Every structure is written in C-alpha cells, then in structure tokens.
Amino acid sequence: xxxxxxxxxxxxxxxxxxxxxxxxxxxxxxxxxxxxxxxxxxxxxxxxxxxxxxxxxxxxxxxxxxxxxxxxxxxxxxxxxxxxxxxxxxxxxxxxxxxxxxxxxxxxxxxxxxxxxxxxxxxxxxxxxxxxxxxxxxxxxxxxxxxxxxxxxxxxxxxxxxxxxxxxxxxxxxxxxxxxxxxxxxxxxxxxxxxxxxxxxxxxxxxxxxxxxxxxxxxxxxxxxxxxxxxxxxxxxxxxxxxxxxxxxxxxxxxxxx
Amino acid sequence: xxxxxxxxxxxxxxxxxxxxxxxxxxxxxxxxxxxxxxxxxxxxxxxxxxxxxxxxxxxxxxxxxxxxxxxxxxxxxxxxxxxxxxxxxxxxxxxxxxxxxxxxxxxxxxxxxxxxxxxxxxxxxxxxxxxxxxxxxxxxxxxxxxxxxxxxxxxxxxxxxxxxxxxxxxxxxxxxxxxxxxxxxxxxxxxxxxxxxxxxxxxxxxxxxxxxxxxxxxxxxxxxxxxxxxxxxxxxxxxxxxxxxxxxxxxxxxxxxxxxxxxxxxxxxxxxxxxxxxxxxxxxxxxxxxxxxxxxxxxxxxx
Numbered sequence: 001x002x003x004x005x006x007x008x009x010x011x012x013x014x015x016x017x018x019x020x021x022x023x024x025x026x027x028x029x030x031x032x033x034x035x036x037x038x039x040x041x042x043x044x045x046x047x048x049x050x051x052x053x054x055x056x057x058x059x060x061x062x063x064x065x066x067x068x069x070x071x072x073x074x075x076x077x078x079x080x081x082x083x084x085x086x087x088x089x090x091x092x093x094x095x096x097x098x099x100x101x102x103x104x105x106x107x108x109x110x111x112x113x114x115x116x117x118x119x120x121x122x123x124x125x126x127x128x129x130x131x132x133x134x135x136x137x138x139x140x141x142x143x144x145x146x147x148x149x150x151x152x153x154x155x156x157x158x159x160x161x162x163x164x165x166x167x168x169x170x171x172x173x174x175x176x177x178x179x180x181x182x183x184x185x186x187x188x189x190x191x192x193x194x195x196x197x198x199x200x201x202x203x204x205x206x207x208x209x210x211x212x213x214x215x216x217x218x219x220x221x222x223x224x225x226x227x228x229x230x231x232x233x234x235x236x237x238x239x240x241x242x243x244x245x246x247x248x249x250x251x252x253x254x255x256x257x258x
Numbered sequence: 259x260x261x262x263x264x265x266x267x268x269x270x271x272x273x274x275x276x277x278x279x280x281x282x283x284x285x286x287x288x289x290x291x292x293x294x295x296x297x298x299x300x301x302x303x304x305x306x307x308x309x310x311x312x313x314x315x316x317x318x319x320x321x322x323x324x325x326x327x328x329x330x331x332x333x334x335x336x337x338x339x340x341x342x343x344x345x346x347x348x349x350x351x352x353x354x355x356x357x358x359x360x361x362x363x364x365x366x367x368x369x370x371x372x373x374x375x376x377x378x379x380x381x382x383x384x385x386x387x388x389x390x391x392x393x394x395x396x397x398x399x400x401x402x403x404x405x406x407x408x409x410x411x412x413x414x415x416x417x418x419x420x421x422x423x424x425x426x427x428x429x430x431x432x433x434x435x436x437x438x439x440x441x442x443x444x445x446x447x448x449x450x451x452x453x454x455x456x457x458x459x460x461x462x463x464x465x466x467x468x469x470x471x472x473x474x475x476x477x478x479x480x481x482x483x484x485x486x487x488x489x490x491x492x493x494x495x496x497x498x499x500x501x502x503x504x505x506x507x508x509x510x511x512x513x514x515x516x517x518x519x520x521x522x523x524x525x526x527x528x529x530x531x532x533x534x535x536x537x538x539x540x541x542x543x544x545x546x547x548x549x550x551x552x553x554x555x556x557x558x559x560x561x
Contacts, residue, residue: 022359024355024359025359028344028347031347035346098340098342099338100342100343100344102336102338102340103344103355103359103399106307106331106334106335106336107331107359107360108328108329108331108360108361109328109359110328111328250326251311251326252309253304253310254304254310254338
C-alpha cells in the first residue's frame, strides 16, 4: 500500500451544506429502501389493492359505495399506514441498528439535513407506493365517479407525509420501530380508529380524510375531524416529528461492541 | 489540526463505569490504544470520534469540542469496528458516496481506493468482500477527505497476516506524513509492531502511557509465576532459591509441582534449564501460570 501525500494534508474542500437536501443521502436512502426485502412488501400491497379493484369491478361493476369501502377501509385504513411504517422506519432504522449510520454522521453534513432528506425520500416512496396505486384503484373501481379516486389519492398523499415523519422519528427513537409502527398502524388506526370515536380525532387517517373530503364530491368522503383542525394537526405532527428526529440524530450515541 | 486532548474524561452507562477519569494527549504519529476486551477502548474512540458524549471531562481536537460538532469531521477520519457498511453498494459507489458527503467527487474517491489498493475489486458489491477487503474500503472511506486525524477501532481484527502487514505499512506512512493516527487493539504484539507510542487502558482506567519499549520492559520485568514439575522437585527448589532471580518457591504437594515466583524474567529463563542440567534433574513441565493478558494488564495498573 502507499500513500499519495508526503506532506501534511491540506484542509479539505468539503464544507457543511446549508441546504436541507443532500442528494447523496437521498440516493443511499432510496437504494436501501428499494434494495432490501422490504421492497417486496412495498410492491405487494399496492399490487394487492389493484388486483382487488380489478376483481371487484369485474364481479360487481362500478359502485361508489364499494369503491369508498375499499379505498377507505383497506387502502387508507391499512395499506397507507403499513407502507408508511415500512418506508418511514426503513429510511433510517436499519442504519442505526447495524451501525452503518456512522458513515453518514461522521461527515460535515448537518444532522437536520440528513433527517429532512430521509423524510423526503420516505414520503416520496410512500406516495409512490400508496397514493398512486390508490388513484389507479379508484379509477378501476368506479372511474373516479364523485371524484372518489382523486379524493382518496390526495388523502393518501397527505397521510404519506405525516406517516413518514412519524415513523422516521420512531426509527431514531427505538430499535423496535417497526413493531411500534405496526401497533400504531394496525391497532390504533385500523382498530381503535374504526371502533372508538375519541381515537378518531387523534388519527392521521381521519386528518387525511378531512383533506380528501374537501376534494371529493359532497358526501363522498367523511371525516370526524374538521378541515382546519386536521391541517393544524397534520402540520404540527409532521414538523414536530421531523424536528425531534433531527435532535435525536444530533445526540445519537454509538457505544461500540464492547 | 492534529492533537486530541482527553481531559479527565469519564463515561458511565447506568451504574457501569466504562471510562474512569482518563487524561491523555494524542499527537501526530501512530499511537496504539492497548487494553483487553471490555477495557473501554471503543468507548474512548467513540468519544474521540464525537459519537458519545463524555459523562464528565472534555474531548477536544486542538481546543475545539468534538461532540455535536459536525465541522470537526473535516479533520477526522473514522474506521469503525462494526462490519455494516451499505453492502448493497459497490466499493467504488461506497467510497464515492463518502467523498460526496464531504463535498468531494470521483477524483478523491479514486485516489482513496488507490491508496488502499482496492481498485481491482472496486466494482464488486461490498456484500461479496472478505473481511480484509471490507477493512480496506472502510479505510478508503475514512481517507477520502485527506484527514489529519485518523481513528481506527480494532482495525486488524479478522485480517490475514498479509493484509495486516499492508495495513500496518499504510498506517505507518500516515503517521510519518504528520497525521495523528490512533488505533485500538487488545493484542500487544500488534501495537508493538506499529505504534511508537502506547496508551494502555484497563477496566476503564488509564494504566500506562509512553514509549512501547518502556511499557514492554515493565510488562517483562513484572514478577512471573511458573508451575514446574521435575523428577526431583525439592533438589530443584533448593538450587533455584539460591539465585536472586527467584523470589519464592512453594512445593505444591497436591499438584506434585513447584510454584515459582521469578522477579528477573530474563535471568530466570536462563537459570532454570542450566540448574536442571547441572544437577542432573529432568524437567517434566514448565508452564507460566499468569501469562493471560488480563494478568499482565492488572500488573500494569498496580505498577
């Protein structure tokens, strides 16, 4: 082996970037998300939704209430939070677990930039694998009658942002982010959100539905939360979770293998 | 920026004290951080690398605190002990990503890969690399921004002798170039071959510091204990105790052996076979009974 620097090293050109987005962090995150087993689930759930949509349309014909039932119950109630869990926690959790995050953190890149970039990637992946299939399934189910397809797709996109931020934060807090995320998605959102009226107020699904309600035709979608409150809660959750995830990453400690 | 100052640093995890009031200065050249497993070496390196806050004391690089100071990574290169490193990338992609995170590009990545002689495998996925190849790519990622300080946590673990020699040569050159190179190891010979300066850590405490020859002598000159069996233990004991290199001999009737404490290692190792030959005694067993690294380190702490 040989070194190429016989004299004392000059100061490197790299300087902390002021931007909140770093393309290299985005590339690493994106490839990690879509290169592992979790990509299978990311592809399987939307594929299942589209298959259901095709089957229902073929067997029962176009029907608005059936479309709402599938898009609201399965898609927004179960699929979107699940994809949010996979993309949100997967954007950072595995790197922290296996220690490879050290290669990101040992660089002059501000930690909020790392978090914000990862949030953008997680959101992009969640939107691509939930809102887009929801739109497609909506068109397949009833041809976007009463704007149901677009309304649910918008709701799914809005929910994608909030879920990504929430589950990204979980990924920085606990090694069991996927478990906690699944409990939230399946128990809180899908079970309590359906059965317990009070829980619906604190449900990302209901906040997203409030936004979708505005887009869809009168009465096509319903939400237990008023639109202004929903927007406030979505903003507070997304901004708060992102800010706190940045703080967590700033204080992240590695304890080695001793 | 080239000098790391660890000033009265302690770090505890709950009730466990991993590092206990350590003060040391790591300057240009190669320094070995030596200590048995669990001594607190990784904890110290993590604090020097800004990945762990000291519970007490300060860790600074030329006066600037490292903890929560992302700017310090412009001067520090880190080779972590853990294996995980974006296995889905090729070696070239990995080093390039590290370069880009420093605001650098392909030229710097190519130069770093050439430095560790990994060009031949740079387009293979990291998941296919051997331990030594991984270690070299980790080195390249740490060198890509030409840092003045290089921290390596157990860099020789799992390397074969040839890879070990190559890495030693590389680190030696880095030290000669004026860089501050600190590596941890629990193997004395490893440290001895490479580092001119040694810091010894045992059970979270700073046990010794300085030139490796001095510390090596200290280790060699400590009282050594041997278990010796012969065909005439009592005659052997009588002959050995007359020499000042032997401090005490116990006749262990249960074991049927002599337990000998030698205070002059060099002289005793020469004395024993000579005395046996001169007295016509046949030696059946000669085994050091306290040669474990832990006992050597424990002696250093007490010294």
